[in-house]
Amino acid sequence: MASLLHHLPRDAPTIWAGDPIPPPYTTASLTANLICRVLLSILANLVCLVPLRLLYRNGELAAALFILNIEVQNLRTVVNALLWRNDDLQSWWPGYGLCDVDPYVHNLAIGLYSTCLLAIMRNLALQVGNLRANPLTKREKRRRNLVQALIIFPQPLLQAAWTYPLTQQRYYIGTLIGCSWLNAPTWPYIVFVILPPALISLATAGYAILIYIRFRQVTKTTQSALSNNRLAQSRSQRARRRLYLMVISILTPFLPIALALTVINIVTSSPLRPYDYHAIHNHGPGEIPWNAVVYLPSTSISWAYMNICYIPIVTAVPVFVFFGMTKDAMNCYRVVLLSVGLGRLFPQLHEEYNPDSRAMASSSNGGSSNYTTSSRYVLPTEASFYPRETKC
Numbered sequence: 233m234a235s236l237l238h239h240l241p242r243d244a245p246t247i248w249a250g251d252p253i254p255p256p257y258t259t260a261s262l263t264a265n266l267i268c269r270v271l272l273s274i275l276a277n278l279v280c281l282v283p284l285r286l287l288y289r290n291g292e293l294a295a296a297l298f299i300l301n302i303e304v305q306n307l308r309t310v311v312n313a314l315l316w317r318n319d320d321l322q323s324w325w326p327g328y329g330l331c332d333v334d335p336y337v338h339n340l341a342i343g344l345y346s347t348c349l350l351a352i353m354r355n356l357a358l359q360v361g362n363l364r365a366n367p368l369t370k371r372e373k374r375r376r377n378l379v380q381a382l383i384i385f386p387q388p389l390l391q392a393a394w395t396y397p398l399t400q401q402r403y404y405i406g407t408l409i410g411c412s413w414l415n416a417p418t419w420p421y422i423v424f425v426i427l428p429p430a431l432i433s434l435a436t437a438g439y440a441i442l443i444y445i446r447f448r449q450v451t452k453t454t455q456s457a458l459s460n461n462r463l464a465q466s467r468s469q470r471a472r473r474r475l476y477l478m479v480i481s482i483l484t485p486f487l488p489i490a491l492a493l494t495v496i497n498i499v500t501s502s503p504l505r506p507y508d509y510h511a512i513h514n515h516g517p518g519e520i521p522w523n524a525v526v527y528l529p530s531t532s533i534s535w536a537y538m539n540i541c542y543i544p545i546v547t548a549v550p551v552f553v554f555f556g557m558t559k560d561a562m563n564c565y566r567v568v569l570l571s572v573g574l575g576r577l578f579p580q581l582h583e584e585y586n587p588d589s590r591a592m593a594s595s596s597n598g599g600s601s602n603y604t605t606s607s608r609y610v611l612p613t614e615a616s617f618y619p620r621e622t623k624c
Contacts, residue, residue: 246523249527253529257318258318262319262530265408265538269541270310273310276302276544280548280552281303282568283552284303285564286558286561286564287555293381294352294383297348298344298345298349301345304337305544316408318407319529319531324405326525327410327525331403331410331525332403334411335395339391339392339394340388342388343388343390345429346429346432346433346436347388350383350432350436356443387428390424394425395413397509398415398418398420399415400416400512400522401414402524402525403526404525404528405525405526406527406529406532407528407529408530409533409541414526415501417500417502417503417504418506419504421501429490429493433491436482440483441479485546489543563584563585566585569581
């Protein structure tokens, strides 16, 4: 990074980069990565719009904020990839303003990702086994959302507050990844930025296990009533599948990835230096000035850091499975497809989606209609988030 590309007008910061890369400024793999991250990010955001709308209209703070956070992260991926799409460093925009704000958004989003999941799983753990026929009142919802806000916001806000004190360089700009934050390897970085998401992830995994244990207990106590009611049995089986997938998704991909990222960040930050605000923000002679903008071509970016943006994209899959495959959500997707004229190609879209239609038909043809016990049972993965019928 010793060679200077060019100077800006007087009083403007200098731009630093490594040795200029000769043309061609892109490769087949770089182009494929650009196309994949842009298209998949847009697709993920479109798929998440319906669950976001329904959860927001039902006052589900944690789940709606979690999806909104994913949408913002994917939008960042699209913008950064399109602005800095190749290794032609000479033509790059220095990112003034955008990249100054981006580290705060990035650190806040990382914190919200873990705390929102914790609030979601805690809410489900409380809902499982709650034999309640009616949805929460407005007062109860306000109290629940206040508790969720106290769980969600403190740690991400603290993490964002430490952004500037830990910023070792104004910002970096890399191919495809765009704006990048460079932290100082000191103890506050480990204590306030790295360790909290790992500890929160462990707590989230604990709630996930508790959810499944409680659901099995509820299933055993209501098994006799459900066996006499095909409709309730169908809903219970559907809830069991979703809960099982939710627990598996928390315990297999989410928890190991969160812990692995924590270990990697601790290792790459070693050895830790004593925290010195003045030394971090006032570089000595022979060092790149703190206010300089540093360019990184794709050859200087590790594979893991280059592709970490796919985590929010992949997160859209469980969001769709858990929140986008309910009756209300599927009918919203159906209305959207009808509005763009796909009803002519797929006539089935004109029929309202009802996963319980077969069970209801069977009950009407001689099946049991006893709802005394099962009607009081609230499904934790559907009724907890969509307690009443919600129109698109």
